[in-house]
Amino acid sequence: MTLRITNLAKRYGSTAVFQNVSLSVAPGEFVAIVGESGVGKSTLLNCMAGLDSWDAGQVALKGVDVGALTDDAKALLRREHVGFVFQAFHVLPHLDVAQNVALPLLLLGTVDDGRVQTMLQAVGLEGLGARLPQQLSGGQLQRVAIARALIHRPGLLLADEPTGNLDPTTAAKVMDALIAQTREHAASLVLVTHSQAAASRADRVLYLSSDGITA
Numbered sequence: 001m002t003l004r005i006t007n008l009a010k011r012y013g014s015t016a017v018f019q020n021v022s023l024s025v026a027p028g029e030f031v032a033i034v035g036e037s038g039v040g041k042s043t044l045l046n047c048m049a050g051l052d053s054w055d056a057g058q059v060a061l062k063g064v065d066v067g068a069l070t071d072d073a074k075a076l077l078r079r080e081h082v083g084f085v086f087q088a089f090h091v092l093p094h095l096d097v098a099q100n101v102a103l104p105l106l107l108l109g110t111v112d113d114g115r116v117q118t119m120l121q122a123v124g125l126e127g128l129g130a131r132l133p134q135q136l137s138g139g140q141l142q143r144v145a146i147a148r149a150l151i152h153r154p155g156l157l158l159a160d161e162p163t164g165n166l167d168p169t170t171a172a173k174v175m176d177a178l179i180a181q182t183r184e185h186a187a188s189l190v191l192v193t194h195s196q197a198a199a200s201r202a203d204r205v206l207y208l209s210s211d212g213i214t215a
Helices: 041-048 071-081 097-108 113-122 138-150 168-184
Strands: 003-012 015-025 030-034 056-061 082-086 156-160 188-192 204-209 212-214
Touching (some): 015 041, 015 056, 015 204, 030 041, 041 056, 041 156, 041 188, 071 082, 071 097
Parallel strands (some): 156 188
């Protein structure tokens, strides 16, 4: 899915978080965004999906001006076309692994147990569908989050520090699963990270600062 950002600016009061941010992500492309802490990487990621507002510029997904949509239309766009993977996993503790992964399909009214089991196998969680999140390791929880983010086959995956809480070996395995699944489904991937190891695997690395974004 094509993502295009043009002259985006975000401010808190009179302070600019970032400004003059322009970038494009092609269908199937993997782009990593790096930068110093506090520069607004996570905020930019939220703007990409219309979860956060901005003060100037435009965000377009599939040619649609996200800023011009109603909140309900933004939610529907995200539900159908966007997946999220966050550092804190955000799995629901009272649901088992398979139920967590199936959530996006449930929201779309298209629950498919076969697809859920296939996705669990693809990310190395075969046989763990009945376990609760508290019975899993950090690396396994992150793979649950990846499976959930991709189960509805979104055109765009947004990942915010997905390996930040993991040891290097587990982080590499999580990145393997993330990249393999986005490639298989030809999804675009935008990764925000402090990890040079994770960023080095991207097709393109962009550097965000308060004054803009550069290659």
